[in-house]
Amino acid sequence: MKTADELIQSYLSDLKSALKSADRATVQDALADAEEHLRSALETELNEGEGRAENEAIQAIIQKYGEPEEIAGAYAYPGFFGVYADPRAWGGLVYMLISIVTGTIYFSWAVTGLSTSLGVMILIIGIPVTILFLLSFRGIAFLEGRLVEALLGERMPRRASFTDSSLPWKERLKILLTGKATWLSWIYLILMLPIGIIYFTVMVTLISLALACIASPVAAYVFHLPFGSFSNGQVIWALPKYLTPLLAAAGVALATATMHLARWVGRIHGKFAKALLVSD
Amino acid sequence: MIDIQESHKKFRKELSAGTVSLALLAILAQAEEPLYGYQIGKQIGAGDDQGDPPGVLVKQGAIYPVLRSLESQGLLSSRREMSDSGPPRKFYQATPAGKEALQGWVQIWNETKTFVDNALGGEYQ
Numbered sequence: 001m002k003t004a005d006e007l008i009q010s011y012l013s014d015l016k017s018a019l020k021s022a023d024r025a026t027v028q029d030a031l032a033d034a035e036e037h038l039r040s041a042l043e044t045e046l047n048e049g050e051g052r053a054e055n056e057a058i059q060a061i062i063q064k065y066g067e068p069e070e071i072a073g074a075y076a077y078p079g080f081f082g083v084y085a086d087p088r089a090w091g092g093l094v095y096m097l098i099s100i101v102t103g104t105i106y107f108s109w110a111v112t113g114l115s116t117s118l119g120v121m122i123l124i125i126g127i128p129v130t131i132l133f134l135l136s137f138r139g140i141a142f143l144e145g146r147l148v149e150a151l152l153g154e155r156m157p158r159r160a161s162f163t164d165s166s167l168p169w170k171e172r173l174k175i176l177l178t179g180k181a182t183w184l185s186w187i188y189l190i191l192m193l194p195i196g197i198i199y200f201t202v203m204v205t206l207i208s209l210a211l212a213c214i215a216s217p218v219a220a221y222v223f224h225l226p227f228g229s230f231s232n233g234q235v236i237w238a239l240p241k242y243l244t245p246l247l248a249a250a251g252v253a254l255a256t257a258t259m260h261l262a263r264w265v266g267r268i269h270g271k272f273a274k275a276l277l278v279s280d
Numbered sequence: 281m282i283d284i285q286e287s288h289k290k291f292r293k294e295l296s297a298g299t300v301s302l303a304l305l306a307i308l309a310q311a312e313e314p315l316y317g318y319q320i321g322k323q324i325g326a327g328d329d330q331g332d333p334p335g336v337l338v339k340q341g342a343i344y345p346v347l348r349s350l351e352s353q354g355l356l357s358s359r360r361e362m363s364d365s366g367p368p369r370k371f372y373q374a375t376p377a378g379k380e381a382l383q384g385w386v387q388i389w390n391e392t393k394t395f396v397d398n399a400l401g402g403e404y405q
Binding site: 029030032033034035036037039040041043044064065066070071074075 | 316317318321339340341342344345346348363367368369370
């Protein structure tokens with residue numbers, strides 16, 4: 001049979017492990033609150049209670065206080081390392097990496113579409129070709145909106161917007177041709193190429209740098225490869241072996257900071273996409 | 281298949297987010313002396329005996345983070361006091377700003393009540 005004190009200690013250690021992704025200050029607060037509560041409640045119970053045994057009373061008190069997982073959830077503000085559990089950060093990371101592909105496709109389509117349309121304008125088929133391309137810009141913009149919502153969490157339209165079908169077709173055509181939505185979508189598709197290149201380059205650089213730092217102790221101690229700069233197979237400068245664990249720690253910090261960056265960029269990009277792709 | 285129990289839990293959690301803050305602020309604004317967490321929990325009847333009777337929105341442990349958050353917003357102030365047994369206790373009291381905020385909150389609460397009552401109509405009351 002466990003004593004009340006042991007039960008409190010084991011509750012606190014369960015709570016601590018349930019809080020493992022929170023920062024240290026939060027863990028300390030949560031443990032202090034729990035201990036204060038359990039001990040205060042126990043004291044009151046023993047003074048006024050119906051003469052229950054100490055360890056029975058504490059079990060009831062813990063029951064009322066809540067399961068460790070529940071309580072940990074109530075305190076859950078993500079800490080620095082909590083970012084790894086945040087789907088927005090991973091979504092941002094994936095979005096930034098694939099944006100070089102989507103950006104290239106968008107840009108090519110937007111440029112091809114507009115120049116083809118302008119080129120065939122003098123022919124009779126010019127009008128339908130132009131209409132089809134303009135509609136495709138709106139369609140791609142809608143699909144990009146779905147991608148943005150899925151990966152970045154920014155709420156985007158769930159239905160493609162159609163012009164009011166009660167209007168005569170000439171009016172509808174005019175809205176398609178001169179409407180803000182069409183051209184803002186086109187601008188977005190064009191801008192996605194430079195933006196995608198920047199996102200991809202920055203992310204790949206940061207990720208590979210972080211991974212290289214993290215792997216440096218293994219490279220140094222297991223494979224005897226120095227971490228430094230090389231020229232024609234000659235080592236010009238190398239980091240002393242014993243410093244590589246330090247470098248690995250810096251790599252972990254860099255990887256975590258990169259996740260924060262991905263989450264932050266994701267949020268900004270979501271707002272940017274909404275500003276250009278959603279018109280009222 | 282919809283998990284009714286799960287939907288109750290989710291609804292209760294969503295509903296408790298704001299109402300617990302209101303209840304805690306109201307109790308501390310009316311209290312004659314500073315109170316510590318356990319006393320506050322007893323007063324709002326959080327997690328009463330026999331598990332969770334209907335009407336109880338929170339576990340006692342869940343009020344502590346809310347107290348901290350109200351304190352960080354400047355609506356509550358706290359001081360630590362040693363206790364005869366166990367760790368020091370944190371005593372909370374409402375600040376003047378907290379009392380002022382409460383008046384606005386009560387108004388919002390009354391509006392919310394009317395809004396929900398209107399929606400529920402006669403049949404569900």
